[in-house]
Amino acid sequence: MTNPDCSPEKMIAWNGMSVLVPAAWEVDSIEPSHLLIGQDNTQKIEIKWTQRLIKHSLEKYVRKFITQSQKLLGIKIHEEATPRHFIPENPSFNFFFFTWESKTASGNGVLLLCSHCRRLTIIRFFNTFRWKKASLMEAIIQSYTDHSETDICQWAVFGMKISIPDSFKLKTFQFKPGHYQIQLHDKRKRLSLYSWGPASFLLSSTSLENFAKQQIKLPPDGKILNDSNNSQSIQWEFRNPLFEKLNIPETISRLIGFTIFKITHTEKQNRITGILLDAPRTQAHNLMQKVAIESTSFQELS
Amino acid sequence: MKAHHSRNSLKKPHALSFIPQKNEQVQEEILPNGDIILIYQVVYQPFFLKIKRLIGSNKGTSFTKKLQLDGLGVHVWSLMDGKKNVKFIIKEFARHHRLNQREAEVSVTLFLKSLGERGLIGMKEP
Numbered sequence: 515m516t517n518p519d520c521s522p523e524k525m526i527a528w529n530g531m532s533v534l535v536p537a538a539w540e541v542d543s544i545e546p547s548h549l550l551i552g553q554d555n556t557q558k559i560e561i562k563w564t565q566r567l568i569k570h571s572l573e574k575y576v577r578k579f580i581t582q583s584q585k586l587l588g589i590k591i592h593e594e595a596t597p598r599h600f601i602p603e604n605p606s607f608n609f610f611f612f613t614w615e616s617k618t619a620s621g622n623g624v625l626l627l628c629s630h631c632r633r634l635t636i637i638r639f640f641n642t643f644r645w646k647k648a649s650l651m652e653a654i655i656q657s658y659t660d661h662s663e664t665d666i667c668q669w670a671v672f673g674m675k676i677s678i679p680d681s682f683k684l685k686t687f688q689f690k691p692g693h694y695q696i697q698l699h700d701k702r703k704r705l706s707l708y709s710w711g712p713a714s715f716l717l718s719s720t721s722l723e724n725f726a727k728q729q730i731k732l733p734p735d736g737k738i739l740n741d742s743n744n745s746q747s748i749q750w751e752f753r754n755p756l757f758e759k760l761n762i763p764e765t766i767s768r769l770i771g772f773t774i775f776k777i778t779h780t781e782k783q784n785r786i787t788g789i790l791l792d793a794p795r796t797q798a799h800n801l802m803q804k805v806a807i808e809s810t811s812f813q814e815l816s
Numbered sequence: 817m818k819a820h821h822s823r824n825s826l827k828k829p830h831a832l833s834f835i836p837q838k839n840e841q842v843q844e845e846i847l848p849n850g851d852i853i854l855i856y857q858v859v860y861q862p863f864f865l866k867i868k869r870l871i872g873s874n875k876g877t878s879f880t881k882k883l884q885l886d887g888l889g890v891h892v893w894s895l896m897d898g899k900k901n902v903k904f905i906i907k908e909f910a911r912h913h914r915l916n917q918r919e920a921e922v923s924v925t926l927f928l929k930s931l932g933e934r935g936l937i938g939m940k941e942p
Contacts, residue, residue: 540918554832673916691923712913715887784914 522653526551527670529684531563531635534657536650541671546684560638563660567632572608575634576625580612589616597645603656606630613642624655631661666804669696673785674709677806692716702771703797707807708788713779716786723748726777730790739776747778753795772798785809832903834939836896836928842936852890854883854936883934888913892927901942902928 522534529546539558543550548562568575580591594611602609610625622645623638637658639651646652662668662680669676672689682698682705694709708729710716717725723736732750739747751774772795777788787807791798843855857878860868865877885893891912895905902925910920931937 540916672918689919691919691926711915711919712888715913718887 522650522657525668525670527668529669530565530633530660530662530667531561532657532659532668532670533561533637533654535559535654544671544687544689557640559640559654561635561658563635564633568627568634569632572610572625572627572634575627576610579625579636583614587616589614594622597652600645600652604659607658609655611645614638622651626655626658626660628660633660635660670810673810674707675808675810676707677804678705678707679801679804702794703801704790704792705801705805706788706790707805708786708790709807709809710786710788711809712784713781713786714784717779722746722777722779722786725786726750726775726788729788730775732775736775744782745778745780747776749774749776751798774798774802776802780809783809832906833901833942835898835901835942836905836931837898837938837940838893838896839936839938847884850887850890852885852893854885854893856881856883856934856936858935881934883936888923889927892924896937898940 522536524535524537524539526533526535526539526541526549528541528544528549535551535558536553539551539553541549542552542555542557547565549560550557551559551561576593583589583591592613592615594613596609596611600609606629608627608629612623612625614621614623619640620642621639622641622643623636626635626637627633628635635658637655643649643651665680666677667680667682669678672694674694676696678698679700681700682703683700685697685699685704687696688694692711694707696707698705698707710725710729720728726732726736726748733752736748736750739749751772753772771792773790773792775788775790777786779786787809789802789805789807791802791805793801839856841857845853845855847853858881859878868875892905892909895908900908906917906921906924909915909924910917913920915923928937932939
């Protein structure tokens, strides 16, 4: 049987990056380009990556990283030779292995510079170990990606699994118990993703349609897309009510913001998910087809 | 990277092993919809006691307060049997409502904290 403590099988994907970690590990702290991942409040790894593109060589950033880390964090960084057996699965990464030590802790780490997207990533482990072939640490590093190979980007945090077009950039987010929300934008297009739970509680005294209207200002009638034992979806499509009453020519109206809101209740996961898209009418339906959100909320761990 | 300071506070894994104990003086009233109202006594703050005396009201040093628990609160309340620790309650709450473990942990610990602040529960060291 696989030991969930040791086998990297859960994907954490956030704002362009993705990594595989053991199923029992969970995000402790989340920021647009920084994650702290731990288990039972014991920190396991820290990942930080740059959003803007790096112009210089890895060597130059290594020197800067060592100086800054020692000054800001009061930790000592020691360069470590690349493990002999280590063959990068992703050839676009350049690696700099290091060990770090503070007054109370020590560990290993690696700097990665992607020659494809020119992003720099630091992965810091909160324990010291010897690099071994096929070890958990190596598997985590080998699984790390900082850009999507297709025009679709995956996001996976706190039991939320999302696929969206790569062009959308993170604007704001919140993860409150029972209510997750991620807002993204791509020029004039806006995308909001929601997850509410537990659905059995939230829908105990109201319908899915009424629940949706409590969350978002929607026109009276939505279109029921599918209604099965396992899931129910309702979709609304509308233009800004200000423009609705005006007799605007078709050539102009198709450029005006058009809103699609789809809400889905998945009984099996006991979760409600929502997608709100604002985009020009000509693009909205096509974009909506590329957006997917699902819940993998509860995982039974041994 | 971020600085991580070790604090002299109670470590979370240890805190999660604590066992919540209901205050025996709290009364429960079950509503037809399954919600529970907790009825408990609150002692007046010294400042308000002085005001009470000044206006000539000497009726007791405490007053009754009520707290209504919804379905989720009732579930956590029912799990507190004096034997189960916080970690077990979180795990059971997550399993029952099919929630992400971290989401359940935040919900349950915030709920227990608010009950503790009202004096409705105490925590027993394992």
